Amino acid sequence: MKVILVTGASSGIGESASRRLLEAGNIVYCAARRVERMKALGDAGARILNLDVTDETAVNAAVDLVLKEQGRIDVLVNNAGYGSFGPMESVPMEEAHRQLEVNVVGVARMSKLVLPYMRAQKSGRIVNIASVAGRTPI
16 A cells, blocks of 8 residues: 655645545545545545745645655655646746746656655655646647
């Protein structure tokens, strides 16, 4: 049984992955901003966390909670992310910064926080999930 923390678990790949990981008998912490969308995962046995990966305090609190309750994190699934599309000249720079903060800096923030614990326990995996939009221009 692994202790797994999944970000962006309220829909899509994060939700599906969380469900499969639970079915395999793991302890799964499902994290997302929209906790109301994770009720079914909670009913299936997941631990639900309100988490915005752009919020340093919230990220620290989430990881601290998992470590306090379980004593370890075996797998981090960085799945939180979103796409913002449109002609470049019409996308506000604030939106571009927000997308980078979630999709890039959020991944680094989560990874940087769990790595020392994984190193100390001499095991762990970090899985980064990204969109095909990162490789295929639209």
